[in-house]
Amino acid sequence: MEQADAELIAAVLGGNTASFEPLVAKYSPRVFATARRYARRESEVEDIVQEVWAKAFQKLSSFRGDAPFEHWLMRMAVRTCYDFLREHQRNRETTFTELSAPESDWLDRFVAAPESASEEASAAKQLIERVLAMLSPPARLVITLLEIEDRSVKEIAELTGWSVPLVKVRAFRARAEMKKCLQRIAQEKYL
């Protein structure tokens, strides 16, 4: 662990709360990036990040220092994001009519010639956001960590607190769930 981080943490645990601020300033960008994977509104993103820091401050005495502080903080961030997904489960049923014109056009191009549908297009990004929002919280978390962020099963187990077998089971179910969502979009558009 970085010497500066260790000294700051020791100072906070010694009663100097102000020493927590440099940690917040240093690691907040990373936490914001993580939160933005799971929440769309900036107000929700800020709430998540504040919650992460409140928990980190409360549980700082449990930080053992055998791994970098950032790893410990990211574990807390991922779990807080998962709690957010569970608390904000809303109707994930998305009908075809809710797809925007650019998304629909992108799908049409994909059907006509898959290579012509660019991954860089903003419509593609909007479409994957929509599909992710349709997934259940565990499925969304696993797909994001495993497929999008390309993390290993072991890393995901450490981040989430799930066992390795549970991560594998959830990954299997998540892929099946995502396939069903895409099937539904395809059926509603073309049938």
Add this chain to the structure above:
Amino acid sequence: MNLAELQRKLIAAARKNLPAEEMPYAFEKRVMARLAAKPPTDEWAAWARSLWYGAGVCAVIALCMSVWSFTPDSEQDFASIFSQDLEQTIVDSPGDEDMAE
């Protein structure tokens, strides 16, 4: 529609769409202000905590009483005291001669 290819393309799109790391101006000040603010007292939680403490104390007392009631000396003393009291009561009860007088 090739769903596997569609999924691959959409995942690739998500991978390229890295989330921004920017944070609001003076965000760390807001976090520190929140940490400095004392949380409001949760009266229900305090009441529930005291109930749990009471339940724990009662359980300990009940356990001690159970152990004490099953110890041989105490059982014998209780039985002997009760039998002595009963005998004394019967002996002291008014007989026929006393009632006839």
